[in-house]
Amino acid sequence: MSKSFYITTPIYYPSGNPHIGHCYTTAACDSIARYRRMQGFNVMFLTGTDEHGLKIEQKAEEAGVTPKAYVDDIVAKFKQLWSYMNISYDRYIRTTDPYHIETVQHIFKDLYDRGYIYKGEYEGKYCTPCESFWTPTQLVDGKCPDCGREVVDAKEEAYFFKLSEFSDRLEKLLLETDYLQPKNRATELVNNFIKPGLEDLCVSRTTFNWGIPVSFDEKHIVYVWIDALSNYISALGYDNEQFQDYETFWPADLHMVAKDIMRFHAIIWPAILMALDLPLPKHLAVHGWITFNGQKMSKSLGNVVDPYILGKRYGADSIRYHILREMALGSDSSFSNEVMINRINSDLANGLGNLVSRTVAMADKYFDSTLPTEREEAPVDQELIDLALSMRGKVDEYIDKTQLNLALAEIFKLIDRANKYIDETTPWILGKQEDKKQRLASVLYNLLESIRIASALLSPFMPTSMPKIWEQIGASDEDVSYENIAKFNVLKPDVTVHRGEALFPRIDLDKEIEELNQILDSAKPTEPANEEKSEEAFDVPAFQNEIDIDTFDQVDLRVAKVTACEKVKKSKKLLCLQVDDGRGQRQILSGIAKWYQPEDLIGKKVLIIANLKPVKMCGLESNGMILATDLADGNVQVCFMPDQCPCGARLN
DSSP, X not given: OOOEEEEEEEEEOOSSOOOHHHHHXXXXXXXXXXXXXXXXOEEEEEEEEOOOSHHHHHHHHHHTSOHHHHHHHHHHHHHHHHHHTTOOOSEEEETTSHHHHHHHHHHHHHHHHTTSEEEEEEEEEEXXXXXXXXXXXXXXXXXXXXXXXXXXXXXXXXXXXOGGGGHHHHHHHHHHSSOEESTHHHHHHIIIIITTOOOOEEOEESSOOSSEEETTEEEEEEOHHHHHXXXXXXTTTTTSSSOOOHHHHOSOSEEEEEGGGHHIIIIIHHHHHHHTTOOOOSOEEEEOOEESTTSOOOGGGTOOOOHHHHHHHHOHHHHHHHHHHHOOBTSOEXXXXXXXXXXXXXXXXXXXXXXXXHHHHHHHHHHTTBXXXXXXXXXXXXXXXXXXXXXXXXXXXXXXXXXXXXXHHHHHHHHHHHHHHXXXXXXXXXXXXXXXXXXXXXXHHHHHHHHHHHHHHHTTTSTTTHHHHHHHHTOOTGGGSHHHHTOSSOSXXXXXXXXXXXXXXXXXXXXXXXXXXXXXHHHSOOOOTTOOOOOOOOOOOOOXXXXXXXXXXXXXXXXXXXXXXXXXXXXSSOEEEEEEOSSSEEEEEESOTTTOOHHHHTTOEEEXXXXXXXXEETTEEEOSEEOEEEOXXXXXXXXXXXXXXXXXXXXX
16 A cells, blocks of 8 residues: 655735745645655545635625625635646645634634633733734734724623643744754744743633634634644544544645745644644655845736746646756745746756757658667767766755755756767767768667656646647657656667657747736726826825924934844834844844735845834834835835945935
């Protein structure tokens, strides 16, 4: 019986249409799942959607539909995209599925019966319109930090999970095992969340209805932590009759998540499993965010990132290859159409596509598509053969470490070496010499074998286009099996090739960016004809008292680059930014979370006041201030600086 392998994406929140970030996580998991299947594993690949909560309830109300109708529509778009991207998931879970609801209610009751869930009160400053509790330090001028309205003292009855009881076990899990990848994230979590002291976790709410009722107290709705995280075992049939796969696949071999939900999977989920006396997942792989060159989408950059638009223009495999090659585990990746097009041109068109078309064309031209069996070897062949034979073992190692970008880079070493081999052996010259036909046949066969091995290793990453290569080079399904990837001379000696269409046509960059900009233009709402546009009215604040130049000179304005950014745990208003000020790193807290997501800022250059005295907010120290301005529509715009401005440059 084959060994089992269980891999999961996070379950995505369907508050909007799927985007390129969803594509990365799902394509990465799909590639690993396909590779494990190729190795002979019995694979369970799970994805799905997290469909409960106040936000969904509110969005459905805005749309004039029921919450279920709202999520049904978006889930259909997720499934459509996964079909288009050739995602081979084995099971799709929705938290609205009856079997999942059954499991969650059982888990909640089990934790309650074990003494790990208790009833208490969630107390604080309450904003009625926002239905949110706040601590005094989170308030802005004594008012709600989200809407600016008055708050009142209030209490809400709630159930709590005894997360605090698991501090020691969680710290040991993170620091003394390889559960979390990359390892540096583990230290970060311990220092930021565990050592300061874990607080018990609120796991029920009474202020909204769209969710799973607590079975023994139905005025309470199970909050997201237990609801969403339990999907990984409910999908296997834990505490429900829908499936019988729990014993086969649990514990999970790999959960893959983005860094913004790392804490939930590295702290809360293991604690829940510890409380249930269930085995812990073997590994949690955390990847960064896909940003847009550190800035929001821009017409001038041609940053169209709708997966459907990109896939239609370049093919699903090209999109899969680009995002998997660019993204490194644990690091952010900057996405731009320009970078993607250059990657497609260099690697896929000039590299792989050119190698296949040249080799097949020469076999067709010089041997009428079928190679003769007589061969003449040469010393130059061995380097290519040795590299080809080493490929599978190296890629295996990178897959085991979830380093997909390095696995792809390794495979393309073989493709690059094969193209170099063509230049070294000059088959176009050999083809003109009758006494060199045996040598030419050997050269072309070695090239076809290299293509066979490279394309077989690429097939989990690019499952749509690789079978087209196999057809062109005359490879059977058995020829590209996992066992045969580690062998040379697998193709029949008299292999027959079949010329086909160019798999990755070269893209004209300038023309493509222009067309992408036109797509952006057409997607914008049209302005009414013959109607003059006027600048929005803006209530200009009164000017401050005059200062002299010496006073102004004391304000040290510097250019800094945002290297990292995340939301502050205890505040809905604050972002915590790490910036490079030219002399090192500093931490700055800024109340711009309402207008910017962390990924909007990473990689961007901003203006800071560098000589403000440090202050503490929400337990974190802020060393400076990010400059921003009010807009007429009530929004806020950060003062960004051009990329050519060096970090540390002073504004004079």
